[in-house]
Amino acid sequence: MQNTRDAASPAIELTRVSRRFVSPEGKAIMALRDFNMTVKRGEFCAVVGPTGCGKSTTLSLITGLAKPSDGEVRIWGEPVTDIDPRIGFVFQSDAVFPWKSVLENVAAGPLFRGTARPDALAKARDWVRRVGLAGFEHHYPHQLSGGMRKRVALAQTFINEPEILLMDEPFSALDVQTRTLMQDELLSLWRDNGASVVFVTHDLEEAIALADRVFVLTKGPATVKRVVEIDLPRPRVTSEIRYSPRFLELSRQIWEDLKDEVHI
Amino acid sequence: METTAIKPGAAPRGVPDQLSELERLAQQRLRQRHRLVIALRLAVLVVTLGGWELAARLGWIDPFFFSMPSQILAQIVTWSVEGTAQGPLWQQVAVTLEETTLGFLIGSVLGVICGIALGRNKLLADVFSIYIKIANSVPRVVLGSVFVIAFGLGMGSKVALAVVMVFFVVFANAFQGVREADRYLIANAQILGASRRQVTTAVVIPSAMSWILASLHVSFGFALVGAVVGEFLGSRQGIGLLISVAQGSFNAAGVFAAMIVLAVVALFAEFLLTSLEKRLVKWRPPQFGDGGH
Numbered sequence: 076m077q078n079t080r081d082a083a084s085p086a087i088e089l090t091r092v093s094r095r096f097v098s099p100e101g102k103a104i105m106a107l108r109d110f111n112m113t114v115k116r117g118e119f120c121a122v123v124g125p126t127g128c129g130k131s132t133t134l135s136l137i138t139g140l141a142k143p144s145d146g147e148v149r150i151w152g153e154p155v156t157d158i159d160p161r162i163g164f165v166f167q168s169d170a171v172f173p174w175k176s177v178l179e180n181v182a183a184g185p186l187f188r189g190t191a192r193p194d195a196l197a198k199a200r201d202w203v204r205r206v207g208l209a210g211f212e213h214h215y216p217h218q219l220s221g222g223m224r225k226r227v228a229l230a231q232t233f234i235n236e237p238e239i240l241l242m243d244e245p246f247s248a249l250d251v252q253t254r255t256l257m258q259d260e261l262l263s264l265w266r267d268n269g270a271s272v273v274f275v276t277h278d279l280e281e282a283i284a285l286a287d288r289v290f291v292l293t294k295g296p297a298t299v300k301r302v303v304e305i306d307l308p309r310p311r312v313t314s315e316i317r318y319s320p321r322f323l324e325l326s327r328q329i330w331e332d333l334k335d336e337v338h339i
Numbered sequence: 340m341e342t343t344a345i346k347p348g349a350a351p352r353g354v355p356d357q358l359s360e361l362e363r364l365a366q367q368r369l370r371q372r373h374r375l376v377i378a379l380r381l382a383v384l385v386v387t388l389g390g391w392e393l394a395a396r397l398g399w400i401d402p403f404f405f406s407m408p409s410q411i412l413a414q415i416v417t418w419s420v421e422g423t424a425q426g427p428l429w430q431q432v433a434v435t436l437e438e439t440t441l442g443f444l445i446g447s448v449l450g451v452i453c454g455i456a457l458g459r460n461k462l463l464a465d466v467f468s469i470y471i472k473i474a475n476s477v478p479r480v481v482l483g484s485v486f487v488i489a490f491g492l493g494m495g496s497k498v499a500l501a502v503v504m505v506f507f508v509v510f511a512n513a514f515q516g517v518r519e520a521d522r523y524l525i526a527n528a529q530i531l532g533a534s535r536r537q538v539t540t541a542v543v544i545p546s547a548m549s550w551i552l553a554s555l556h557v558s559f560g561f562a563l564v565g566a567v568v569g570e571f572l573g574s575r576q577g578i579g580l581l582i583s584v585a586q587g588s589f590n591a592a593g594v595f596a597a598m599i600v601l602a603v604v605a606l607f608a609e610f611l612l613t614s615l616e617k618r619l620v621k622w623r624p625p626q627f628g629d630g631g632h
Contacts, residue, residue: 140526158529170527174545174622183541187532217624235531 084152086239086271087114087137092146093296094132106132108296110146119265119272121282123329124292125337130275131167132297134241137273138162150239160188163237163270167244171216171227177203178212180227184235202230206260222253226260233264240270244277258285258313266310279333283325284313291329294336301332406591414596424584425576428600435566435578436604438494442501443562447509449502450558451551454513458547459539464514475507480568487573497569497577504565505558512554516547549623552616559608563601 094107106129114120124130135141136148139155148155171180182199203212206226216224246254276282282289289303316322388408394400395407418428457464486496520543528542570579578597585593
């Protein structure tokens with residue numbers, strides 16, 4: 076009985092979630108208000124919204140690093156209690172370990188989870204190759220470019236074979252050309268992995284190019300303003316798809332929603 | 340006015356030659372500067388020591404109180420050839436060095452352990468921080484007298500003083516280093532599957548390492564101060580005793596000579612610590628200003 080319910084339930088479900096917290100200065104802040112979101116299994120969802128509206132908070136709630144003040148967060152039908160091992164997370168900042176080489180960084184996940192060192196390193200070597208960093212196994216992060224460090228971060232996450240992949244503006248620090256290449260890299264890794272993805276970004280075009288559905292949020296405290304289905308065909312090449320008429324149409328449509336929320 | 344346009348396709352043939360010429364000139368200038376620095380350093384040394392010697396010989400300063408370089412050198416030679424009143428010079432150095440090293444090791448290990456424990460545990464930190472602040476504000480050299488009473492004239496009292504001198508410096512830095520650990524790195528490790536203990540060993544300690552190593556540089560000097568002051572206060576051997584005896588017999592050259600021996604010991608230890616640091620933090624990008632001399 077438990078199993079059938081489990082199999083039918085969506086990968087991620089946020090129901091009427093609010094999140095309030097108190098800043099270190101003692102000020103109460105409301106980041107999310109009455110927030111609803113459902114991500115189907117194997118679906119790629121993007122979350123766009125104005126800066127500082129609480130986009131990243133949704134990800135913290137799904138990982139269990141933060142608890143909701145009201146409402147419920149479920150993954151595969153189960154309430155989130157702790158960090159689930161099936162979750163992978165790619166951070167905005169450089170979160171690779173600067174004192175570990177590329178190979179050791181990628182092997183970190185399996186090693187933390189108790190895989191024997193030779194097996195973990197062999198698996199890591201394979202992933203380093205898959206993200207195109209063969210030959211850089213023994214470099215330290217400071218010797219790599221920003222794009223290469225992001226590849227390390229992707230390999231580090233994908234090696235754990237996550238079934239839910241959370242990404243918090245992962246490419247926002249990269250230049251435009253590198254970002255486009257990394258988006259294609261991500262799509263090809265995701266195609267093999269098939270995880271359910273929540274991709275937070277402030278870049279509208281990035282959201283459309285990558286996702287199946289785009290959640291547009293209001294300014295903080297954030298709530299879902301609109302959900303847009305992206306019916307662009309897959310597999311996509313992000314550098315080309317942005318010139319298709321349908322892309323421009325979607326882009327204009329979402330911008331109409333978003334611009335009311337953005338104030339300079 | 341004359342303008343030079345670079346035509347596409349017509350790569351200027353002289354470019355590689357110009358670059359290598361530029362490189363050669365730059366390297367030549369660097370070498371010249373390096374030689375100049377060394378020459379100036381030597382000049383400063385010669386002027387200072389020569390001026391001191393001259394001032395003493397001409398009677399501008401009284402060599403009885405301030406000694407002079409030739410007397411100090413003679414004193415060091417006498418000590419190394421004939422030995423000191425307490426025994427051979429190397430033995431005095433060895434005793435002080437042993438006290439210093441023991442105090443340094445015990446103090447820094449305790450400091451690192453306590454720093455990491457308090458840094459990782461908010462409650463412990465809140466409870467103990469006030470007492471550590473109080474203990475830290477006591478002039479620790481005063482404790483030397485207590486230690487001499489408690490542990491006697493032997494090695495114990497000097498080691499204890501050195502430990503106390505080192506502990507607070509290393510502790511403060513280890514604590515700060517743990518607190519400064521990047522929270523994204525910690526979150527990343529947690530999501531990758533690290534337990535609390537693994538977060539400590541794989542993230543917190545490595546990122547605190549630069550802080551800890553920085554404190555070790557300073558604290559070896561503190562350990563030396565602790566050992567020497569301990570020897571001042573009461574001992575049978577060591578460089579501190581050498582200084583104390585020289586002071587008692589109004590032998591200014593002896594005080595300076597012992598000081599120079601101490602400086603050599605400290606410089607040697609500094610060299611060892613720097614090479615250890617280079618090995619431990621080879622992952623770090625070269626810092627701005629590194630590579631200079």
